[in-house]
Amino acid sequence: MRRKKIYEGKAKVLFEGPEPGTLVQYFKDDATAFNNQKHGLIAGKGVLNNRISEYLMQKLEEIGIPTHFVRRLNMREQLIREVEIIPLEVIVRNVAAGSISKRLGIEEGTILPRAIVEYCLKDDALGDPMVTEEHIAAFGWASPQDLDEILQLTLRINDFLNGLFLGIGLKLVDFKLEFGRLWEDDQMRIVLADEISPDSCRLWDVATSEKMDKDRFRRDLGNVEEAYQEVARRLGVLPEAGPVDIKPPRVMQ
Numbered sequence: 001m002r003r004k005k006i007y008e009g010k011a012k013v014l015f016e017g018p019e020p021g022t023l024v025q026y027f028k029d030d031a032t033a034f035n036n037q038k039h040g041l042i043a044g045k046g047v048l049n050n051r052i053s054e055y056l057m058q059k060l061e062e063i064g065i066p067t068h069f070v071r072r073l074n075m076r077e078q079l080i081r082e083v084e085i086i087p088l089e090v091i092v093r094n095v096a097a098g099s100i101s102k103r104l105g106i107e108e109g110t111i112l113p114r115a116i117v118e119y120c121l122k123d124d125a126l127g128d129p130m131v132t133e134e135h136i137a138a139f140g141w142a143s144p145q146d147l148d149e150i151l152q153l154t155l156r157i158n159d160f161l162n163g164l165f166l167g168i169g170l171k172l173v174d175f176k177l178e179f180g181r182l183w184e185d186d187q188m189r190i191v192l193a194d195e196i197s198p199d200s201c202r203l204w205d206v207a208t209s210e211k212m213d214k215d216r217f218r219r220d221l222g223n224v225e226e227a228y229q230e231v232a233r234r235l236g237v238l239p240e241a242g243p244v245d246i247k248p249p250r251v252m253q
């Protein structure tokens, strides 16, 4: 089937969906880091992230968090509702790691006194700079009401995911969310969009502190594929056929 490609990003491709207001989100194996300076492939990542994000979005829907997720279509694709993406990366930190450790000189692994939410402008050319609520309101990226809704949803998602991951022996160190606006007969709702996966979360094994996320790729720690598989396995969503059935991506034009 030939479908119109709407957008190709670093990790996913968006195609026109079967009905107006829907899109098909295709998960690639491509991995990038450090503002696109490092490129690579993580074999089977797209298949695993498709499943992992499906599972987590469904669980979030069950506690009343509105998401863009409709249903998984196949190994690498899911049907989503098209939203107007709010151009912010919403980052939640429970434990210091990555840029906060560098910027503020906090040792990686330090438990933060409370969850810290940061906003970055989604702009690859600018390197996704951190912005404040002042910038967000002044430049109209989100209204104060929208941002308040985003913050409330984000904190609920953080509480829920902390417990969910702890239950499978993983510490949710930090993660990134994207939200969008969805209109339904003149009513606007903010919904969770994009994906939640080891690409967008830092997950550390509770027992060994081993990194089980994209930091294995960023920092050349090895066993990248295995880490993603282990997260999927613990969530109970590892495809039955296992790695054998995980083929490289075949992006249709």
Ligand SMILES: Nc1ncnc2c1ncn2[C@@H]1O[C@H](COP(=O)(O)OP(=O)(O)O)[C@@H](O)[C@H]1O
Residues within 6 Å of the ligand: 007, 008, 009, 010, 011, 012, 013, 014, 023, 068, 080, 081, 082, 083, 084, 085, 178, 180, 193, 194, 195
């Ligand atoms: N429901 C949605 N509707 C419209 N756009 C979306 C939706 N969910 C995610 N997106 C956007 O689709 C793109 C997903 O592909 P990705 O490879 O992550 O792109 P990028 O390189 O821009 O991060 C992102 O730009 C994301 O903001």
Ligand SMILES: [Mg+2]
Residues within 6 Å of the ligand: 009, 010, 011
């Ligand atoms: Mg992205």
